[in-house]
Amino acid sequence: MSTPARPLSPHLSIYRFMHTMALSILHRITGVWMAFGCIALVAWLCSAAAGEGAYARATAVLGSAPGRILLLLWLAAFCYHFVNGLRHLAWDALLGLEKRTARISGRVALAVALTAFLALAYLLFCPWVAAP
């Protein structure tokens, strides 16, 4: 867009960095990353609908090393985006908007997301790794 020299409101560069800023942009990054995950989810469902052969090919791709890395990254993104999304919903209900509360809830969200990620990663991958 042709934007001639126009005064910009001070944004990013003027504020001292806070961890809540990183958490905020991480919500968007994980959201966009999961949007690509929708493609994998639907492809997986379609392969299951197409039959045993197609499903075996899909699970071979998803179970390969790069496939597993992608799945782990989608799972991590899901855990963070879900927990931080609850934080956003609370804010929309005018809960936890105090600066101190928001900073604490950010750390709590990160801890809960990490715990959920480790537990789900174990449940999802360990039986599968053991299976032939």
Next chain:
Amino acid sequence: MGGRAVNLRSPLAAVLGRGSSGHGVAHWWAQRVTALALVPLAPWFVVSLAGLPLGDHAAVTNWIAAGGHPVWLALLLLAVCRHSSLGVQVVIEDYVHGPALKLALLLLNGGAHIVLLAGGVYAVLRIALQGMP
């Protein structure tokens, strides 16, 4: 404003029909309502997957077709695709500045999510109806 053609539209007319002229509220609500729907649906799906032998086609399709699962899966796909579409739309609007590229990406985003929703629901229905006469 230099050598530009004179714009005969009033400021109001210039604003009407843009995203911010009333569509924002619907977008905001749809983003939250789909988020609320996903609060139970998404963990149900992920935890169920964690309990399934994912390499076993019969076990997976049986789970998809069991009980009310096709309904919940269709609702999950609807909420996920709508939520994802709305979210990515905002990211494109915020960070893409060329009007042509922005429009192209917005169309691609909306279209891709509709195709994913249709494909996902079709797959679930096909699995659910497979055992039926």
